[in-house]
Amino acid sequence: MDFDALRKIPLFSGLDDAACDRVTSQSSTRMVPADTVLALEGQPCDSLLIIEVGKAVALRTSASGRVARIRVDDAPVAIDKATALTGQNHLFTWMTLTRCRVRTIPRALFLDLVESDRSVLLQTAHHLATQANRSRADFLDAAIQDPATRVLNRLRERADSHGAIALDDGQDGLAAELGLSRVTVTRALGALTDHGVVRVRRNHVQLQP
Template identity: 35%
Template sequence: MSAPDWRRLRGVPLFATLPEAGLRRLWETSVPRHYARGETLRSQGTPADHLLVLLDGTASASATTTAGRVVRFGTWAGPCALDKVALLDGAGHTATVTALTPCAVRAVPRGRFTALLDDSATVRAHVFRLLATQARAQQERLTDTATLPCEARLAAWLLDGLGRDGTDGHVPLPGGQRELADLLGVTRVTVNRALSRLRRDGLIGPTENGGGRIRVLAPELLALRATQYTRHSR
């Protein structure tokens, strides 16, 4: 672990504009929580009385439709703030958040978070900009899920993971192929076939570490595969 105090909050994008005094107050009023792999941090629809700040670990967000299908919204690695929208609209958590790895969390009371928005126009503007950016990215991802072939979606996901986590050329796959299939909006068989095609073409290597990570061999060619079917190239 890095610095075991309020300085750890500096890495959370949501708090980028907060001065030192504000970070200290957040830390002092927050409650530490630890979750083992597979544990539920929060359940869809339950009251959002705290902002969950993920300091260490990786978590996924999902929702279950009325037909019983699980929809994956994505995975998040700390440091970051989870399900911020639920704190603003008061309608309960938008998804079920599950620990994919052991997670260290600070739970910030909702009143403390909303007070930040009320007290500082700078903080308020930053938070709304961040939410707007994330909403736009989510909309683009949903559009791609509905229109792009699985192979293009998979290539884009691998490139995103490579830029975020894969400094050694590997992309973590903490939830396995089932989690990846749900995230891409396809079946496990479909995502398995797409992985096989990328391996056959020499873009990625065999799944390593017991299926826990994928080695990217040709990121430039992977980028071409990701953009081959985009709206701009049609």
């Protein structure tokens, strides 16, 4: 992996060549197929996982066996940074949605970078603040917003620079992510389509200008 590619990961965007060399030399990469478990809920976190290519999803399973989809992360991204920072057990099960290239960085190296490199420290702080704000926004949306608004907010959050969203595991995945039923999500997308807000084609959604 060249240094420019490593710096595309927001967490490492400010690393100099020496730090990049250290990360690449002390980490490992592997290609994994879709539906591969990368980290298991309740398992100790001993490394920071980087998705260099592909998409990963965070899942949480209730005592009754109900699976909730928490979030989807697109490459290039470091996943579960907060858990790697604290060293606690994983709160979620992380699984690949697509074929992925995954880099594993020892937790000790990540912590040393946080302590020694100002850019990594600032990116980590930014991530934690963003995560806290998102959690509050999700809570408020669930409490006061109608399903169509919640669906639209999540689509806007996941859209690329052209307003396109790929639903890799279909509307079922979006429903699980929001804690809604598939029927509710289908109706919400239908209402948004009728109002000219989105265009839906199979597992792809396009936000309309």
